[in-house]
Amino acid sequence: MDTMADNSPRDITQLLRLWSAGDASALEGLTPLVYRELHRLAVRYMGRERPGHTLQATGLVNEVYVRLIDWQSVQWQNRSHFFGVSAQVMRRILVDYARSRLYAKRGGNARPVSLDDVPAIADDSLTGLLDVDIALNRLAKLDPRTAQVVELRYFGGLSVEEAAEVLKVSPITVIRSWNFAKVWLLRELYGEQKA
């Protein structure tokens, strides 16, 4: 995409606008930028010297938003809208990435990774990420708001306060939904088969 040669936050903000207005091709322009940010963070993980020293999780995702989005051109009331859109975009890109990795690993003709393939709780792997995505789609049908909390927090990397701002609810509500969503997703993924 030639228009992306510049990669300035202004362009990215525009791409997010286009994407949220239904222009699917905008994702093509956004993907390499998110990849670049992932790479940047991966390099930081590798450069980490002491084993016990973990990088602050949410802070880092926020850095990405600061770098990617031209907040000055985003009107204040649209701020939460942009967080919401960014979380959706992140989800798409991260899930596509994990899927491509795992498909390829299983050979070109492999079927999509399904829940049956998961022998144990694997939340800290790419498979775990895909599981969350699949189960979250089911939760969204029953309870869209709770599912959105997961999208914002897990895929969007937003803090409780930021998620509350996007959803226009209190932080307590976000915490309750988040805690509930976690057990619900775990039961969906690892619970006994329902009759």
Added chain:
Amino acid sequence: MSTERIRRIEELFSETVALPHLERQAFLDRACGDDNDLRHEVDSLLKFLPQSETYMERPAFNLVAQSLADGTGVLVDRMLGRYQLLSLVGRGGMAQVYCAVDSRLNRLVAVKVLPMLIAGDRERLERFEHEARAVAGLNHPHICMLHDIGSEVDMHYLIFEYLVGEPLSDRLSRGALPVAEALEYAIQIADALNYAHDQGVIHLDLKPANIMLMRGRVKLLDFGIAELRDPEVPSSGVDSANASSSDRMAYGTLGYMAPEQMDGREADSRTDVFAFGAVMYEMFTGLFAFPERGSAKAAALGMKIDPPPISQFQREAPAALDSLVMCCLSRNPSERCQSISEVLPQLQALTNRR
């Protein structure tokens, strides 16, 4: 299940977990009454409460980044093009090196995978492919052959001749080489560099980790792909010249880098001459030429100190060797030995004199 129903379950669940353990059952008995299904729902969710505490603790973004950073083993058994990856044999920077089978020619190859590096950076990819074509044209007994390059999804990879041997860096962690052996290796390395420079290819990342020892023969690895090194990889400090092998990794590339390359100025074949000097110094003495180079901060300082003469550590080393190595290590490229073709006959003369 309706949204009202799941909201009700969520509400009950939240109220329950807010209570002390001992009060939960009685509370649920009261709240659910005859609604067995509701009770079952909440109970089955509560079973996952302990596990849920750390579930999804790390955002997906960090998880993916971490998996990129670890990467190890992820690709084993995978097909990349016609190459089936068998085992991870090494890694450095963002790259991983696998032993693989070329399914068409049925032979072992080494596959160097560069994850995500170039995604979204078309210019860099084009430079890399251009360089790879030049490297693929190198055919020399002391240069590891580049067979092919390829890309898939977000990954780019290089297919090299598969070599069995010991990296010079591992050998050097056990100390200096005997003078005759070091001289022989130096001549082979110089011969390879001389050939490549004649073909217009500069190595730009010559270091012991990129030199493979194979029963008295050396092979230079990673020719011309210094471009793919990640400039953002931070280096950790190395305090002493008596470094362990992990320190050696940290010392990595900086210890052999010519000043003009460190400063981001124009690099040319003389840049390889400097790195070659640093490698020679280490072969003959078992010591880093610039031990303080391990950290970027100390590097600037280290530039100003010349390493002590080789003869101080290696009594058998001829005086002419010292002056040759120091000439290669001149900070100013224009004062340095101007080409490997100048260095090679001097090394050969030293061998003949012994």
